[in-house]
Amino acid sequence: MNDVARRAGVGVGTVSRVVNHSSSVTPETRARVEHAIDELGFRRNEIARSLRPGQAPKTIGMVAGDLTNPFYATVVKGAIAAAARQGYAVVIAMADEDPEAERLAIRGLLARGVAGLLLVPDKGDHGYMDQRGEGMGVPTVMVDRPASGVTRDVVLFDNEAAGRIATEHLLMHGHTRIGVLVAPSHYTTGWRLRGFRNAMRGAGQRVDDALVLRLREGSSQSAEEGCRRLLARADAPSALFTTTSFLTLGALRAMRSVPVHPALVGFDDFPYAELLPTPITVVAGDAEDLGWTAATRLLRRIEEHDLPVARLMLPVTLRERGSGEAAPSVDLATTR
Amino acid sequence: MNDVARRAGVGVGTVSRVVNHSSSVTPETRARVEHAIDELGFRRNEIARSLRPGQAPKTIGMVAGDLTNPFYATVVKGAIAAAARQGYAVVIAMADEDPEAERLAIRGLLARGVAGLLLVPDKGDHGYMDQRGEGMGVPTVMVDRPASGVTRDVVLFDNEAAGRIATEHLLMHGHTRIGVLVAPSHYTTGWRLRGFRNAMRGAGQRVDDALVLRLREGSSQSAEEGCRRLLARADAPSALFTTTSFLTLGALRAMRSVPVHPALVGFDDFPYAELLPTPITVVAGDAEDLGWTAATRLLRRIEEHDLPVARLMLPVTLRERGSGEAAPSVDLATTR
Structure with a gap:
């Protein structure tokens, strides 16, 4: 700003008038100022901004999981x-379920002066966010699950209902030996599992813990390996409930190696679910609405710091497509 | 900064020493300064930043297409x-193939003082980027395709080779009546189509223009409708080449309504390609590498403004999975 004025041999006010397209500047002066701006390589927007220090550019930060997971991308x-x-605007950082990466990502966003944070929190303790320089006082909304150790707004799906709906659907089709693939102890998958147990209990069914597979990793590969072991058992389950879409993918891969496919209900939808050999029945919420609702809450909190902390729960629905509607002992592999 | 000093009743230098963990501050003074910081709701990072004005936070902007397209997400x-x-850090803006939205997104990023831009350009003219305040002089790398009207670095796949490889593969399996679904006149799909024509010419085959379907929209739905018309023809093609993964999805949906499925090679891979009734053969490049290479080029250009403008072309490969390896007239629908 001062550099431009100095270079053009005019006052700062004149530069301001040129940038703001005021008519009270002679063409010669305008040309000289614009030339100075060119030479200094400034962008008009930056200058306009420096003239109005009260109007900082508005940016929020978001720390999300792996974007190749369609859920996070949506x-x-x-x-x-x-x-x-x-x-x-939104600055995106990826932490991918590594607590240290997440903390660094948050610090990086704060150093950039974001007005607020959207965080898909890792399962680790987030007590550090109540320390100075680590997020304290920065408007923050947790997305998809609450963070342990801190109290913040959270926008999430009704995960208990998701597990219950999926299980009741399989029970209704005659399945009682239901295998469950559970991603590493996340809050969300924990509630989906609880929904499964509640539905089983409600139907007077015993849960065989050998069929509840708690995976060490949330990857499709880990699910494929685990599911293959499950399906190789003499008393293999007649149906599966997979608690994330990556696990659904792994289970589908594992199912290619067995002649009789179990029924399957997955949590979370994915673009090609309708086109698979047997289209996949899922229980899912609206992921785009989850992101939209979280950002909207954050922007409101940025303006009203003293809003009470909210827990906004979005609904899930069953999408029947075929994989979850087969009775036990029907040989799906030969009927498709 | 001055506010903190004033509130704590100390000099600015003392605040600086506290923030930078200098040992030459008494515990009492430290506590007073930290209390003032708390009260004023500052974040330590912001203060640290204001102390080192030369070290601006490093951010680049990226304007991408719809993130629910796995290609862009990757x-x-x-x-x-x-x-x-x-x-x-990366600020993400979505323009979704709307020229005006793209221009606004670029302006918004520039107003935030990003050090450089990654742009997946719309097909419209980008001459405006050579105007002051619209991107002139800001290090920019185009991703996936060049922008018309401006000269910038571009990182892209070898799209002509993609079309050629897909077509030669279908020709090799005996197909000469090949239908092509082409997304709205983008640079990339145009080159893929050119690759198709070159391969046909190379094999001495005539191109039936009635089988080259230029869609008005790039959506799966538009592809589904177009493909359904194509397959209903008396002289329907025995094979399809779909030039984007959204079009592949639409073609697959259309194919459910016909008893005899054409062979299919798609451009671009997608997570469930292996699990479809007939696993989908695709020609694809590494999308993550595309993003990685573009960002790396941009960071280098930020440091060396006078680098010559480069055109970095990444390879594509054929991934044979089944859908592209069937001969004409074999009834795929009954053999799967």
Whole structure:
């Protein structure tokens, strides 16, 4: 700003008038200022901004999981769309379920002066966020699950209902030996498992813990290996409930190696679910709405710091497509 | 900064020493300064930053397409990972193939003072980027395709080879009546189509233009409708080449309504390609590498403004899985 004025041999006020397209500047002066701006390589927007220090550019930060998981990509899309509506940009950082990476990502975003944070929290303790320089006082909304150790707004799906709906659906089709693939002890998959147990108990069914597979990793590969072991048992389950879409993919891969396919209900939808050999029945919420609702809550909290902390729960629905509607002992492999 | 000093009743230098963990501050003074910081709701990082005005936070902007397209999500993932390696954060804006939205997104990013831009450009003219305040002089790398009207670095796949490889593969399996689904006149799909024509010409085959379907929209739905018309023809093609993964999805949906499925080679891979009734053969490049390479080039250009403009072309490969290896007239629907 001062550099431009100095270079053009005019006052700062004149530069301001040129940048703001004021008519009270002679063409010669305008040309000289614009030339100075060119030479200094400034962008007009930056200058306009420096003239109005009260109007900082509005940016929020978001720490999300692996974007190649369509779930996270869709949540991010919803958040960006909601933020853009109110003039906010979104800086995206990926932590991918590593607590230290997450903490560094948060620090990096705070150092960039974001007005607020959207965080898909890792399962680790987030007590550090109540320390100075680590997120304290920064408006924050947790996405998909609460963070342990801190109290913040959270927007999430009704995961207990998801597990219950999936299980009741399989029970209704005659399945009582239901295998469950559970991703590493996350809050969300824990509640989905609880929904499974509640539905089984409600139907007077015993849960065979040998069929509840707690995976050490949330990858498709880990699910494929685990599921293959499950299906190789003499008393293999007649149906599966997979608690994330990556696990659904792994289970589908494992099922290629057995002649009789179990029924399957997955949690979370995915683009090609309808086109698989047997289209996949899922229980899912609207991931774009999750991101949208979280960003909208954050922008409101940025303006009203003293809003009470909220827990916003979005519904899930069953999408029947075929894989979850087969009775036990029917040989799916030969009927498709 | 001054506010903290005033509130704590100390000098600015003392605040600086507290924030930077200098040992030359008494515990009492430290407590007073920290209390003032708490009260004022500052974040330590912001203060640390204001103390070192030369070290601006490093951020690049990226304008990408719809993140629910796994291709864009994967490109963004690669870009974020490469940027993070060098201490840069990425602000993501979505333009979704709307020229005006793209221009606004670029302006918004520039107003936030990003050090450089990654842009998946719309097909419209980008001459405006050579105007002051619209991107002039800001280090920019185009991703996936060049932008018309401006000269910038571009990182892209070898799209002509993609079309050629897909077509030669179908020709090799005996197909000469090949239907092509082409997304709206983008640079990339145009080159893929050119590759198709070159392969046909190379094999001495005539192209039936009635089988080259230029869609008005790039959506799966538009592809499904178009493909259904194509397959209903008396002289329907025995094979299809779909030039994007959204079009592949639409073609697969359309194929459910016909008894005899054409062979299919798609451009671009997708997570469930292996699990479909007939696993899908695709020609694809590494989307994560595309994002990674573009961000790496941008960071280099940020440091060396006078690098010559480069065109970095990444290879594509054929992934044979079944859908592209059937001969004409074999009834795929009954053999799967």
